[in-house]
Amino acid sequence: MTTTTRMTETGTITIDATVNGRPVHATIAAQTTLLDFVREELGLRGAKRSCDVQVCGACTMLLDGTPVSSCCTLAWEAQGKAITTIEGLSAHGSLDPIQQAFVDTGAVQCGFCTSGMVLTAKSLLADNPSPSRDDITAYMSGNLCRCTGYWRIIDAIQLAGERMRDKDGGS
Numbered sequence: 001m002t003t004t005t006r007m008t009e010t011g012t013i014t015i016d017a018t019v020n021g022r023p024v025h026a027t028i029a030a031q032t033t034l035l036d037f038v039r040e041e042l043g044l045r046g047a048k049r050s051c052d053v054q055v056c057g058a059c060t061m062l063l064d065g066t067p068v069s070s071c072c073t074l075a076w077e078a079q080g081k082a083i084t085t086i087e088g089l090s091a092h093g094s095l096d097p098i099q100q101a102f103v104d105t106g107a108v109q110c111g112f113c114t115s116g117m118v119l120t121a122k123s124l125l126a127d128n129p130s131p132s133r134d135d136i137t138a139y140m141s142g143n144l145c146r147c148t149g150y151w152r153i154i155d156a157i158q159l160a161g162e163r164m165r166d167k168d169g170g171s
């Protein structure tokens, strides 16, 4: 896969990346945000637009495993990278352990924050499989929820971590 991108005289760029494991090649306006690229060009609507100024985390996606606010990331910044959206976590028909834990603990109310929460939690548990409640609070501080009061979200992330460690045979 090429790792560079060039703007044309008409202000478009060509991007090559993977989205949830599938190669994507597209020509888009250079100023297109990653959020608009994924939602409008690719039709994946799991990432939400709320604040549009990198405050709420509702638009979170993973770029090579790192959470980014896709509302404030230009699509060309994903050139050559792996984009993961919430749709990619259940691509094989079953929920990711983090999604399942959110369901099981009642950590989803309106659901507007949930895709961003789950993807940020995915990155957290990849970095730290056994986070404390303080670890979770600190790592998730860029993801806001107006409904749940956060306790059940923290419960869900701890439960997911436990289940993933059990599955991996860890302690």
Ligand code: FES
Residues within 6 Å of the ligand: 048, 049, 050, 051, 052, 053, 054, 055, 056, 057, 058, 059, 060, 069, 070, 071, 072
């Ligand atoms: S919509 Fe992107 S951070 Fe709020």
Ligand code: FES
Residues within 6 Å of the ligand: 107, 108, 109, 110, 111, 112, 113, 114, 144, 145, 146, 147, 148
């Ligand atoms: S569940 Fe409604 S904003 Fe979090």
